[in-house]
Every structure is written in C-alpha cells, then in structure tokens.
Amino acid sequence: MSLMTPRAHVIGDPIAHSKSPLIHGFWLEKLGIAAEYVRVHVTSEELAKYIAASKADPRWIGSNVTMPHKQAIxxxxxxxxxxxxxLGAVNTVVRAKDGALVGYNTDTDGFLEPLREVLGKQHLFRMARILGTGGAARAIIAGLADQGFTLVVAGRNPDKARDLLDELAPKGEHHAISLDHFAQATDFTFDDRDQCFDLVVNASPLGMLGNPPLAFDWSHAPPGSVAYDIVTSPLDTQFLKNARDAGFETINGYAMLIGQAATAFEKFFGKPPPREYDAELMEILTA
Structure with a gap:
C-alpha cells in the first residue's frame, strides 16, 4: 500500500471484536481495490481528537461508528x-467531495436487506413483533413502519416502547407492550394468515454472550412467521433454535451485519460490493 492509499476505519470502545475489517477487506480483495479498512480503538474522551486527526489525514475517506459513539459523534x-x-444515531461517516463530514445510518438498510424479496410481494397485512427498545430497535421500527407494517414493540418499560412508536412511527395503529407478555405460553387462536407476513425480531442484547436469554414463547407467533435475531455472538441464538424447533424460518444477525456493511462499502469506495461471494464470506465469518 502506498502512502496515499485510501483508508477507512471502524471505531468504537471496545473494537477488537468487530468483524467489519474482515468483511470490507474481503470485498476489497475481490474487487481488486487498493484501499485499507482497519479497526481503531477510540474512547469517548478521544473521539473529538480522532475526528480532527482523521480530517487532517488525506488518506482517510470515512469511518464506521460503533458503540458508544453513535450519538456522541x-x-x-x-x-x-x-x-x-x-434516528438520532450515526454509524457511518463519509468525507464528501467538498470535504464535509456527512453522517449516515445504514442499520435500517442492513436490517431490511434479507427481507427485500418477501417485501417485494403484495400482502394484505404485515405485522412485526419487535422485542427491545434500544438503539437498534429505533432503526428497525423506522424501517418496518415505512414498509407498511403494523408494529408491536415490547420492552421492559412499555412507556418507552410507546414513546418510540410515537416518535418514529406516528402513523398507523401500533402497539406498545411489556416484554414479559411474550414469556408465557398463550392459547390465542390466530386467524387465517394467508397473504399475510408476520415477523418476530429480537432487537435487544438478550441472548448475546454475557447477557441473560430472551424469554419468548413461540405460541405468540402466527403460523408462517419469520424469526429474525440481530445478535451476532452467538450467531445461532437460543431464540433462533427455539423458533426452528417450532417450525419457523429464521434469519441470523450476520444478515444485518453484512447488509449494513454493503451500504457503507459503496459510500466509502464508490462501488457496490461483490455480493455473488456471500456464501464464501459467510464461511469465513463463521470459521
């Protein structure tokens, strides 16, 4: 690499766990693009200094931003x-042609990407049960509301869930509920779900390594529902295993991770990533 090789970063605290360099590096190699994408550990106290130093570096083209900097930046x-x-959150910063730093959020695009085929079909009704009220839930609520879903947002604090709906999805008859509601079995009889699409999303850190499991009884999911867990560690969560055992299709957290990375990659490097190699990339990510 030359001294003027374009360089992009992913920043956060911690950052050693990030898979982004592997993903972007894989695509850069496949496309033969001479560029770098590296992790940079940046604490909250160092964030302003990092931005100033990056702006002064002619090689720097942008950064992906992880916790705890998505709002602070x-x-x-x-x-x-x-x-x-x-959304009040940035996960991608790009240096524009005029030198300005522009903040984007690619989480919504990333979340919706594995659903694009089914969302391209006509449905009489769409409903999503979204479990969690944190930053990821914000992007998911906004995206699904724009896709015509009726939303049920569940959190430990239903008032927070209601506030998110009022802010991000003010149109439509959406519902806020306690997360505990879904922990116990129900004998509710669902109506005919033909030509309907139902989605159950874990948008919380529950089930992630170091966190308690997500208590969700799959009797609350209509027939034909799709289970989607944004957790990436472990990749195959108990939430997804229970969904498969109950006969539901599943989508794991790498789908969203790769999807949001693809949007950022094109903003950084000016070309869409070579998605025909997704199977090979998944093998590398799960090795």
Missing amino acids: IPLLDRLHPLAKK
Missing part, C-alpha cells in the same frame, strides 16, 4: 442524512 459532523437525523 453527531455534533462533530457537518451534515446528517435525513434518516440519521431522524
């Missing part, structure tokens, strides 16, 4: 994409 940027402004 906003005042350090010049412009926000409308979705990032709506």
